[in-house]
Amino acid sequence: MEMATDIFRDLCQKHGIAMTHQRQVLFETLQSMYGHPSPEDVYVRVKEKVPAISLATVYKNIHLFVDSGLLREVSVHHGTLRVETNQHPHHHLICSECNQITDIDQGELGFTPGRTKLANGFKVERYAVDVIGICPQCQAKQTN
Amino acid sequence: MEMATDIFRDLCQKHGIAMTHQRQVLFETLQSMYGHPSPEDVYVRVKEKVPAISLATVYKNIHLFVDSGLLREVSVHHGTLRVETNQHPHHHLICSECNQITDIDQGELGFTPGRTKLANGFKVERYAVDVIGICPQCQAKQTN
DNA sequence: TTGACGGACGATAATAATTATCGTTCAATA
DNA sequence: TATTGAACGATAATTATTATCGTCCGTCAA
Ligand SMILES: [Mn+2]
Ligand SMILES: [Mn+2]
Ligand SMILES: [Zn+2]
Ligand SMILES: [Zn+2]
Numbered sequence: 363m364e365m366a367t368d369i370f371r372d373l374c375q376k377h378g379i380a381m382t383h384q385r386q387v388l389f390e391t392l393q394s395m396y397g398h399p400s401p402e403d404v405y406v407r408v409k410e411k412v413p414a415i416s417l418a419t420v421y422k423n424i425h426l427f428v429d430s431g432l433l434r435e436v437s438v439h440h441g442t443l444r445v446e447t448n449q450h451p452h453h454h455l456i457c458s459e460c461n462q463i464t465d466i467d468q469g470e471l472g473f474t475p476g477r478t479k480l481a482n483g484f485k486v487e488r489y490a491v492d493v494i495g496i497c498p499q500c501q502a503k504q505t506n
Numbered sequence: 507m508e509m510a511t512d513i514f515r516d517l518c519q520k521h522g523i524a525m526t527h528q529r530q531v532l533f534e535t536l537q538s539m540y541g542h543p544s545p546e547d548v549y550v551r552v553k554e555k556v557p558a559i560s561l562a563t564v565y566k567n568i569h570l571f572v573d574s575g576l577l578r579e580v581s582v583h584h585g586t587l588r589v590e591t592n593q594h595p596h597h598h599l600i601c602s603e604c605n606q607i608t609d610i611d612q613g614e615l616g617f618t619p620g621r622t623k624l625a626n627g628f629k630v631e632r633y634a635v636d637v638i639g640i641c642p643q644c645q646a647k648q649t650n
Numbered sequence: 651t652t653g654a655c656g657g658a659c660g661a662t663a664a665t666a667a668t669t670a671t672c673g674t675t676c677a678a679t680a
Numbered sequence: 681t682a683t684t685g686a687a688c689g690a691t692a693a694t695t696a697t698t699a700t701c702g703t704c705c706g707t708c709a710a
Contacts, residue, residue: 380677382687398588398607401668416689421668423687424589436588436598436607438634439581441668442696444542445568446578454580455628463542463580464628472620475635480614483642484599490582490636491619498627524706526658545697560660565697567658585697586667652710664699675688680681 366390377430387411388423389432398436438494439463453490457497459504466493510534521574531555532567533576542580582638583607597635603644610637 370389374381391407405420427433438456448465455464468474475489514533518525535551549564571577582600592609599608612618619633
């Protein structure tokens with residue numbers, strides 16, 4: 363039987379990152395959390411186990427985990443406020459490599475988001491679909 | 507024939523906000539812009555017409571426009587980094603009133619986002635659907 | 651047309667979130 | 681177990697955004 367540390371060590375190896383005590387506690391803490399916590403939220407929880415940890419370390423490792431595919435962040439969008447200038451109903455292509463956002467018309471999606479009321483009583487105003495993937499330019503770069 | 511100022515005045519009246527010169531220029535500048543500009547981007551452009559305008563005014567009025575439904579922002583998500591703790595494929599309900607984010611399983615959506623390659627050569631990794639509307643709690647508050 | 655008044659403006663200080671820097675410590679591996 | 685580069689913690693710096701506040705202007709009633 364393999365202990366937790368060895369399991370996490372393997373996971374790190376698989377993703378090509380070094381294993382540290384802080385990373386293990388951070389990752390396991392996240393697995394025990396619910397919802398969509400902020401780095402600060404995570405920091406508070408991790409500190410219970412590793413009181414000396416720095417908030418900067420939490421930020422650095424969340425980004426490391428996201429970049430190496432161990433974790434996912436909620437929104438891939440720009441971290442800053444952006445105004446929509448396209449008035450027509452449309453959705454977005456988001457390149458996970460360069461974060462470029464491109465408009466795409468509803469018709470080109472290949473499916474149609476419905477407009478019904480959902481089971482739990484949530485009143486739907488509209489659907490916003492993000493198609494996440496790799497843009498043509500970044501595909502070209504990768505094939506070099 | 508009605509001039510631009512009168513048209514914008516009517517628009518403001520319809521949305522219950524006061525008409526000012528700065529607001530008119532800001533709004534018309536935005537209509538002439540393409541894509542998903544940041545407040546700073548907009549500020550630079552508006553300054554060409556109203557050199558004395560303050561960046562704070564741009565922020566204040568973008569928010570005013572968004573709140574009164576004249577404009578839309580690209581992402582309704584939290585303005586800060588959030589970690590996804592739910593490993594299962596799922597989407598999000600976002601309340602436009604309180605900004606609460608709730609997970610929703612793909613099956614409950616009522617339609618299935620496809621996984622094909624899109625026309626323009628964009629390579630799809632996954633779909634992230636945001637259902638934007640009013641959560642049950644906020645609906646209750648509104649009915650008071 | 652003219653005040654009066656409340657809201658909007660501009661300047662700028664303050665705050666919040668995130669990132670950079672740097673000296674110290676630790677994990678990998680030979 | 682010694683070496684070494686990467687990771688850590690403390691903290692300064694940066695960036696984006698918001699709050700404050702005195703002045704100015706748009707609205708509306710007279
Ligand atoms: Mn768009
Ligand atoms: Mn989620
Ligand atoms: Zn790209
Ligand atoms: Zn709500």
